[in-house]
Amino acid sequence: MSLTVIFQKELFSVVGISLGSVLEFFSTMRNRPASDAVALLSINWFILGTLSSRTLPVIAHMLAPSAIRIAVQLVFKDIFFPVSLLASDLGIPGIYLVHDFITVEEEKRFLAEVDNRQWRSLSKRRVQHYGYEFLYETRNIDSKHFLGELPSFVSNILQKILSFPGLGRDQNKEMDQLTVNEYPCGVGLSPHIDTHSAFDELIFSLSTAGPCIMEFRRYPEGTWCHPTASVNEIHEDTPLLSSYITRKAIFLPPRSMILMSGEGHYAWHHYIPHCKVDRVGEKAIGRSSRRVSFTFRKVRKGPCCCPYKQYCDSQLECRNQQVKQNIVQSSLPLKREAFCPTDTDQI
Numbered sequence: 001m002s003l004t005v006i007f008q009k010e011l012f013s014v015v016g017i018s019l020g021s022v023l024e025f026f027s028t029m030r031n032r033p034a035s036d037a038v039a040l041l042s043i044n045w046f047i048l049g050t051l052s053s054r055t056l057p058v059i060a061h062m063l064a065p066s067a068i069r070i071a072v073q074l075v076f077k078d079i080f081f082p083v084s085l086l087a088s089d090l091g092i093p094g095i096y097l098v099h100d101f102i103t104v105e106e107e108k109r110f111l112a113e114v115d116n117r118q119w120r121s122l123s124k125r126r127v128q129h130y131g132y133e134f135l136y137e138t139r140n141i142d143s144k145h146f147l148g149e150l151p152s153f154v155s156n157i158l159q160k161i162l163s164f165p166g167l168g169r170d171q172n173k174e175m176d177q178l179t180v181n182e183y184p185c186g187v188g189l190s191p192h193i194d195t196h197s198a199f200d201e202l203i204f205s206l207s208t209a210g211p212c213i214m215e216f217r218r219y220p221e222g223t224w225c226h227p228t229a230s231v232n233e234i235h236e237d238t239p240l241l242s243s244y245i246t247r248k249a250i251f252l253p254p255r256s257m258i259l260m261s262g263e264g265h266y267a268w269h270h271y272i273p274h275c276k277v278d279r280v281g282e283k284a285i286g287r288s289s290r291r292v293s294f295t296f297r298k299v300r301k302g303p304c305c306c307p308y309k310q311y312c313d314s315q316l317e318c319r320n321q322q323v324k325q326n327i328v329q330s331s332l333p334l335k336r337e338a339f340c341p342t343d344t345d346q347i
């Protein structure tokens with residue numbers, strides 16, 4: 001028996017013994033510091049690594065590109081994240097931004113109007129709903145429960161958005177739902193896509209009182225799929241997935257109006273980071289004591305038929321119903337692909 005083989009046998013028994021002791025250690029451990037366990041595991045992995053030294057370079061070669069991408073993403077994502085000032089620089093189809101959409105006087109008046117009305121407190125921000133109530137549990141509206149016309153103080157806005165850039169002739173521009181959000185300094189909004197089945201294509205959001213950054217995230221085809229009813233909710237991304245997400249951001253100054261439509265509404269998650277200072281190029285721009293946004297939308301009457309099926313709860317519902325029907329008719333086994341779009345039908 002060669003010296004190397006004897007040496008490797010010895011090492012295996014050492015690994016076996018120390019792995020046993022790790023297991024024992026974990027079974028007895030209650031309040032010991034986790035660093036002890038990590039140190040012990042590291043030694044084991046080091047020994048295992050030595051044993052498999054021939055295959056290590058191959059594995060390293062395979063994993064290195066992803067590992068480097070993840071590391072760069074994790075370390076530099078907040079430092080080198082570009083923030084556009086103009087929608088044309090953002091480069092997301094369907095996103096338009098108009099600065100100074102309202103005057104300083106109009107802004108004061110809108111704030112006074114909403115401050116004179118009843119706010120509803122959520123855990124971190126306050127809201128008001130007009131036209132239809134937005135239900136946070138289902139991320140949808142109760143379309144049978146009409147609250148009344150939008151308040152008269154927004155009627156000139158409703159008029160002005162009719163000639164907003166980017167609008168097609170056959171798009172319905174008659175907004176009938178308004179959500180007013182008041183974010184205290186440092187509070188943002190989780191990444192989400194406004195529910196396709198709840199609202200028509202156009203979403204207008206007016207910023208007042210303070211600025212913020214709005215980030216947009218696009219998931220690569222096939223990586224993001226949530227096969228339950230709340231398809232638009234985003235969950236914690238793994239570092240690997242997060243390194244493949246396309247992220248873009250735009251600065252929203254007070255009195256600016258953003259339009260999210262088409263791909264920008266249906267396929268990109270929008271998100272307001274939770275922070276007190278926004279980095280825009282070289283500048284650090286502090287958030288004001290609050291930001292109040294006025295989001296105008298049109299309640300959808302039928303199902304959404306957008307080409308972005310991966311994010312569309314209407315089409316997910318249809319697919320689910322179709323599958324259920326198929327099962328009844330042909331007793332076919334339920335396939336996961338039926339709920340979760342395959343690569344070919346994602347756009």
Ligand SMILES: O=C(O)CCC(=O)C(=O)O
Pocket residue numbers: 179181189194205206270293294295
């Ligand atoms: O505050 C904003 O501008 C956006 C609000 C929003 O995305 C929403 O209410 O769905």
Ligand SMILES: [Fe+2]
Pocket residue numbers: 192193194270
């Ligand atoms: Fe939204």
